[in-house]
Amino acid sequence: MVWKDLLVERRSKETLNALAFFSLLLLFVFQFALGPDRERLAGVLPGLLWLGFVLAGLLGLGRTFVAERENDCWEGLLLAPGDKSAIYVGKLAGNLLLMLAVEAMLLVLFAVFFNLDLAGVLPALGLVVVLGTLGLAAVGTLFAAMTANLRARELLFPVLLLPVQVPVLLATVKATEAVLAGEPLGAVAHWLQLLAAADAVYVTAGLLTFDFVLEG
Amino acid sequence: MAADPLVSVSDLRKTFGTHRALDGVALDVAGGEAVALLGANGAGKTTLLKILATLLRPTRGRVMVAGHDAVREPEAVRRHLGLVAHGAHVYEDLTARENLAFWTALGGLRVPAADLAAALAAVELERHAGARVRTFSAGMKRRLSLARFVLARPSVLLLDEPFAGLDQRAKKWLEEYLQAFKAGGGAIVMATHSFGRELAVADRIAILAGGAIALEAPRGPLTTDDVQRLYALHAEDAP
Numbered sequence: 486m487v488w489k490d491l492l493v494e495r496r497s498k499e500t501l502n503a504l505a506f507f508s509l510l511l512l513f514v515f516q517f518a519l520g521p522d523r524e525r526l527a528g529v530l531p532g533l534l535w536l537g538f539v540l541a542g543l544l545g546l547g548r549t550f551v552a553e554r555e556n557d558c559w560e561g562l563l564l565a566p567g568d569k570s571a572i573y574v575g576k577l578a579g580n581l582l583l584m585l586a587v588e589a590m591l592l593v594l595f596a597v598f599f600n601l602d603l604a605g606v607l608p609a610l611g612l613v614v615v616l617g618t619l620g621l622a623a624v625g626t627l628f629a630a631m632t633a634n635l636r637a638r639e640l641l642f643p644v645l646l647l648p649v650q651v652p653v654l655l656a657t658v659k660a661t662e663a664v665l666a667g668e669p670l671g672a673v674a675h676w677l678q679l680l681a682a683a684d685a686v687y688v689t690a691g692l693l694t695f696d697f698v699l700e701g
Numbered sequence: 702m703a704a705d706p707l708v709s710v711s712d713l714r715k716t717f718g719t720h721r722a723l724d725g726v727a728l729d730v731a732g733g734e735a736v737a738l739l740g741a742n743g744a745g746k747t748t749l750l751k752i753l754a755t756l757l758r759p760t761r762g763r764v765m766v767a768g769h770d771a772v773r774e775p776e777a778v779r780r781h782l783g784l785v786a787h788g789a790h791v792y793e794d795l796t797a798r799e800n801l802a803f804w805t806a807l808g809g810l811r812v813p814a815a816d817l818a819a820a821l822a823a824v825e826l827e828r829h830a831g832a833r834v835r836t837f838s839a840g841m842k843r844r845l846s847l848a849r850f851v852l853a854r855p856s857v858l859l860l861d862e863p864f865a866g867l868d869q870r871a872k873k874w875l876e877e878y879l880q881a882f883k884a885g886g887g888a889i890v891m892a893t894h895s896f897g898r899e900l901a902v903a904d905r906i907a908i909l910a911g912g913a914i915a916l917e918a919p920r921g922p923l924t925t926d927d928v929q930r931l932y933a934l935h936a937e938d939a940p
Contacts, residue, residue: 489803493794496833556842557788560756564790565807566779572807 486575487582493552494583500548504541504587511537512591512598526599531661534595535654538614539621539647541587546625547642549576550633559633563699573626573695577688580622588614609664613673616680617657623687624649630698656680705768706731707781707857707888708753713762715748715912722748723912726762728890732856735879735889737899737920739928740909741936746892747786749909750859753890754784767856783850786861789842790849793835797826797845800834804849812852820851825874840871847878858882860891864898872898896925896932908935 494500515533519526553559562572592610596603603610628645632638660676670677706729713726723745730736738746751757752764755775764771767781784790791800798817805812812820821827824844834842843863850858858879864872879889879902893899900906900920906928908916915935923931 486807489792489795489799492799493792496794552792552794555788555793556791557786558790558792560784560786560788561790561804562807563756564754564779564782564784565804566776567807567809 486572487578490552490576490579491582494579499551500545500583501586504545504583505590507544508537508541508587508591508594511540512594516598527665530595530599530601531658531665534591534661535617535658537591537595538584538588538618539650539654541591542584542618542621542625543643543646545583545587546580546622546629546646547639549580549626549629553633569696569699570692572699573630573691576630577622577626577691580626581619584618584622585615588618606664606667609670610661612670612677613657613660613664613680616677616684617653617660619684620653620680620687621650623684623691627687627691627695627698630695634701652679652683656683706765707767708890709763709765710749710753711763713749713752713764714760715745715752715757716760721912723752723759725913726909728907728914728917730857730888730890732886732888733883734904735883735891735902736905736907737903738890738892738907738909739894739896739932739936740892742894744909744936745912746909747861750784750786750861750890750892753857754782754859755779756784781855782857782859783847783853783855784859784861785843785846785863786859789839789846791834791837791842791845794833796831796833797821797837797848798830800845801848801852805852808849808853810852816852820848821845823851824848824878838868839866840868843867844871844874847875856887858887858889858891860889862893862895863891864893864895876902896928900925900928906931908932910936 550559553562592603595601625646628642632642635641656676656679660673663673708730710726710728713723714721715723726749728736738749740746748757752759753766753771755771755778758772766778769777771778795803798821801817801820818827818830821830824847826841826844826848829841834845863875867875876898883889889902891899903920905917905919907914908931916931918931
């Protein structure tokens, strides 16, 4: 499933191109809104960073099952014998890789646009980003499947996803704020524990319920 | 008919809200046999196929496929059936070979490259193995869809308008393929509007009208004209 999704994306480049362009636009908007005031930037940077990640994630995750809508491939997935949670794991892994690629690009653009030196905090920031992205992708993949065959899926998907993401967003923004301020990882251990616990709950919920979601 | 049919439907009812799409349907299909479901739009043909394919749950009644209950053991049923419906279940941005490799892997089969090539050759797509499906015609997509079943070897094939949109060569190929599938002991249930090659493959016809089987008859002694006359008597869209 991961191989198939990445191959389709590599050939169509639909999601990656759209997200790259969207990220660039987002940064231009942030740049105009904030101006050159470094103090103001330091206070809002963690929130902006995750706003960018979440908005790009919403666009990407919402397209998780677009390829399955062509030629009734969704029906094909349903009819494939075997454990349906494997499909969830494959889709989650594909989404995670795509989102991390976009986030890496966004981080580089943030550093360039706002003249930031992220080299010293990159390992700690990377850990926070991976944990936060896993939580977003785990629920996003499940909700994308739930809304894939609904007419109002573009509207329902973010409406369902964002409230569930509150613990993840709270923990990631707080942990990112501390990491960017140069605090050690030990200082944000409680946020990282919350993130890891939320990830475990979300992934487990996805594994246990995906079969029912797919069957409708 | 054999003692244990591969497909057995009894007292089947399916309702959507207050609308009864199927009511009191009973049908047995033995191995080596093909049944053509005829009927007007909305007669319940596709609904019946979807219930057999475990894509819909019946409101009432019993559906057995290859000895497994379609409601209680859908996964076991899915291991025994192949569905070729309006969508060919193929990804447009993958090649024919990649599609085949993906679907067989998803079905839990580890298929060597030589067997994938042989399956593509069996459906006459070997020259297009490396071409993206986006460039394929409808007939080629349907053949690629059938290539999966060359490898998975289901015992029951469910077909919705199998010959629609195919050119004469593809129709001839599909007819020969279905005859060979039957000769191998497989059971076929196909929904159709037409009286063409489907009837040549079918051993029995069942005319659905108003969600029930209005007539079931062996195909053997019936000519195409006979079937058209029977259809005119029983189907809801009869001229």
